[in-house]
Amino acid sequence: MALIALCLWVVLAWILQTVLTARQSWPAAYGLIAVGLPLLIWIGISEGWGWAALGLAVMALVLRWPVIYLGRWLRRLMGRSGAS
Numbered sequence: 001m002a003l004i005a006l007c008l009w010v011v012l013a014w015i016l017q018t019v020l021t022a023r024q025s026w027p028a029a030y031g032l033i034a035v036g037l038p039l040l041i042w043i044g045i046s047e048g049w050g051w052a053a054l055g056l057a058v059m060a061l062v063l064r065w066p067v068i069y070l071g072r073w074l075r076r077l078m079g080r081s082g083a084s
Contacts, residue, residue: 013062036063040059
């Protein structure tokens, strides 16, 4: 059941991507992240953590720009802490 919910999450993300404008896509991404995190926990508990890792990879592919910005933010954060 949890993997079916992941598939529905992917379909919802695709629908939102096709319907929304660029300005509306970031709030939709925040909503998908808010729904996706408990979904990953549910997948991990019910199907195993290997499936949850695969689900995380799928979500990272779908939401690639938030992941890219998170990586940039972490690199900046690490650069500041190393310089201090």
